[in-house]
Each structure stands twice: as C-alpha cells, then as structure tokens.
Amino acid sequence: RPRVLSGVQPSGDLHIGNFVGALGQWVEMLDDYDCFFCIVDLHALTSTRKATGSTVASRARDVAALYVACGIDPSRATIFVQSQVPEHSELMWLLTCSTPLGALQRMTQFKGKSGQTDSIEAGLLVYPVLQAADILLYDTEIVPVGDDQRQHIELTRDIAQKFNAVHGETFVLPRARVPLTGARIMGLDDPDKKMSKTDAVIHPNHSIGLLSSESVIRKRIARAVTDSGDYVEADSEALSAGVRNLVEILASFDHLSFDEALRRVAGESYGKLKETVADSIVSTTEPIRERYEALRADEAELDRILQDGAEKASEVARRTLLRAQTALGIR
Numbered sequence: 333r334p335r336v337l338s339g340v341q342p343s344g345d346l347h348i349g350n351f352v353g354a355l356g357q358w359v360e361m362l363d364d365y366d367c368f369f370c371i372v373d374l375h376a377l378t379s380t381r382k383a384t385g386s387t388v389a390s391r392a393r394d395v396a397a398l399y400v401a402c403g404i405d406p407s408r409a410t411i412f413v414q415s416q417v418p419e420h421s422e423l424m425w426l427l428t429c430s431t432p433l434g435a436l437q438r439m440t441q442f443k444g445k446s447g448q449t450d451s452i453e454a455g456l457l458v459y460p461v462l463q464a465a466d467i468l469l470y471d472t473e474i475v476p477v478g479d480d481q482r483q484h485i486e487l488t489r490d491i492a493q494k495f496n497a498v499h500g501e502t503f504v505l506p507r508a509r510v511p512l513t514g515a516r517i518m519g520l521d522d523p524d525k526k527m528s529k530t531d532a533v534i535h536p537n538h539s540i541g542l543l544s545s546e547s548v549i550r551k552r553i554a555r556a557v558t559d560s561g562d563y564v565e566a567d568s569e570a571l572s573a574g575v576r577n578l579v580e581i582l583a584s585f586d587h588l589s590f591d592e593a594l595r596r597v598a599g600e601s602y603g604k605l606k607e608t609v610a611d612s613i614v615s616t617t618e619p620i621r622e623r624y625e626a627l628r629a630d631e632a633e634l635d636r637i638l639q640d641g642a643e644k645a646s647e648v649a650r651r652t653l654l655r656a657q658t659a660l661g662i663r
C-alpha cells in the first residue's frame with residue numbers, strides 16, 4: 333500500500349478548514365494507504381512563541397484525541413508526535429545544508445507571516461525544511477493537505493530530487509493531494525484570508541472550531557461576512573468571496589461539488605443559506621465533539637496510542653536517516 337503522511341500543528345484550536353482540507357480526507361484514505369499522521373509539535377514552536385513547552389505538549393494530546401474522534405482509528409494508522417521521533421530534527425539538518433536560502437525566502441507563507449512582525453525568528457524561515465524531513469523520512473508517496481501547503485510539498489520534492497541527483501537514489505519523491513472542495517476555507521470575518529488557527533486567537537469571529545458548541549457555530553456563521561445583496565446568485569461568477577466561502581463550506585461538509593451545493597442554495601436568502609450551512613456543520617461535528625470528550629479524558633490511553641505510534645514511526649525513520657547519512661558519507 334502506498335505510504336501517506338500528513339500532520340497538523342498543535343498551535344491552537346483546530347477549525348473546520350483543518351477538517352475539510354486535511355483530517356476529513358485522511359479518514360477516507362485509511363483502507364487503501366499505509367497512513368502516518370503526525371502531530372507536528374516542533375512546527376508549533378514557530379508560532380506559539382509565548383506558549384511554554386508544556387502548553388504545546390498538552391495541545392499535542394488534544395490533537396491526538398481529535399484525530400481519533402474524527403475517525404482516524406489508531407489500529408489502522410500510525411499516530412505520533414513529531415518530537416518523540418528525534419530523526420526528524422536530525423534529517424532536517426542534513427537537508428538544510430543543501431537547501432538554497434532563496435527558495436525558503438520565496439515561500440508565500442514565510443512572506444505572509446514574516447510581514448506581520450519586525451522581529452522574525454529563523455525557525456519561521458527554515459521550517460519548510462523540517463517539513464521536508466517529516467515527509468521524506470517515511471518514504472511518503474502522497475501528502476494529503478490543504479491548498480496552502482502545495483508550495484511546501486513542491487519544495488520537498490525539489491530538495492529530494494537534488495539530494496538524489498548529488499548523492500544517489502535516497503528519497504522517494506512525494507506529491508500533494510489536495511481535495512476538490514474545501515482545500516482553502518477562508519476566514520469568516522475576512523474572506524480574502526485563509527482560515528487559520530493562529531488568526532483565530534486574535535480574531536474570535538474568524539473561524540469555527542471543530543469542537544465548538546452548536547450555539548457558537550450558529551452565531552459565528554450568522555456573523556460571517558457576506559455582501560450587500562440579499563439572495564444567493566445562481567451564477568457562481570457573481571458570488572462575492574464571503575458567499576462563495578459559505579457555499580464551499582456547505583459543499584465540503586455535505587460531500588457535494590461546488591456546483592451541486594450552489595444549485596441547492598441558489599435563490600435562497602443569505603439568512604437561509606447560513607442556516608443550511610450551520611445545520612450541515614453541526615450534524616458532522618456534534619458526534620466528533622462527543623467522542624472527543626471521552627477520548628481526551630483518558631490520558632493514559634492517549635499516551636499509549638502515541639507511544640505505540642512513536643515506536644512504529646521510529647522504526648521507519650531510523651532506516652531512512654541511516655540511508656541519508658550513508659549517502660552523504662558521514663556513516
């Protein structure tokens with residue numbers, strides 16, 4: 333079975349974009365792929381500067397419980413925490429040594445996030461190399477991610493290709509798999525910006541958490557930015573970014589194409605559209621929320637799942653790291 337790897341940063345509350353762009357896709361891959369799902373805590377250190385390590389550790393458990401609550405069965409997938417497999421950091425260094433600085437500076441996400449503050453840590457610049465290590469360590473063929481990660485997966489391919497060309501066949505070249513709908517859910521408060529965990533910390537109306545209560549879901553959707561119109565246009569070209577985003581959310585949660593979802597709500601008032609979207613989110617997330625509560629309460633069981641996952645991951649990671657070290661001539 334082809335190998336799959338993907339991950340989420342424990343950088344805040346997971347939102348509906350993380351679900352339709354990532355976790356929801358992962359669940360559908362369990363039968364046909366050898367799946368590794370990581371909680372990338374080392375990445376979260378780049379964006380949770382004020383958080384202490386213990387906050388990240390506790391959030392890592394939250395994310396693990398959420399993976400399982402979403403249907404990622406730990407007996408059918410390897411679930412593990414990145415920092416528990418030290419090979420990630422080691423391979424990262426080997427790859428950093430041959431990654432062009434210019435390639436990292438060109439990353440859209442770096443340009444966006446670094447533009448927001450005057451002091452930028454090096455971690456924000458080099459984290460795509462750590463991501464490349466995450467992927468390459470597992471001989472990953474497919475990386476199921478949201479649209480924002482395409483560029484990083486391309487960089488990973490470039491890094492692997494270059495390494496193979498210089499040091500001999502060492503890494504498998506991965507490719508991104510991005511869902512047809514829901515690959516880029518936009519902020520409810522600002523439909524020109526991608527919904528993201530870190531933005532949600534500052535702007536409460538930005539997102540809907542995967543664990544939000546029904547009343548919060550309804551309130552947030554009701555407040556979502558639309559436009560000065562009253563009714564949903566039937567022509568998709570005529571939709572504003574805010575309305576388009578709501579239709580996209582509906583399509584993702586109801587497993588429809590964008591056009592099918594639009595046909596369903598065309599001509600409805602924005603009020604009715606929002607009600608339909610909220611109903612759809614509630615019906616999918618309610619059972620997840622219930623399962624999550626039970627799973628999160630049992631820390632011993634969670635730790636057992638994560639330890640088991642780390643052991644399985646280490647076995648693969650150790651072999652790949654050794655291969656890279658040998659190719660480089662340091663072993």
Ligand code: ATP
Binds near residue numbers: 342528531
């Ligand atoms: P952060 O603000 O900390 O970067 P994030 O919401 O971007 O948080 P990540 O942990 O960076 O989440 O990404 C986890 C996965 O979720 C990735 O596969 C990413 O592509 C996907 N994803 C993130 N945001 C969205 C979104 N708005 N729509 C669809 N997929 C998304």
Ligand code: MG
Binds near residue numbers: 528
């Ligand atoms: Mg992100």
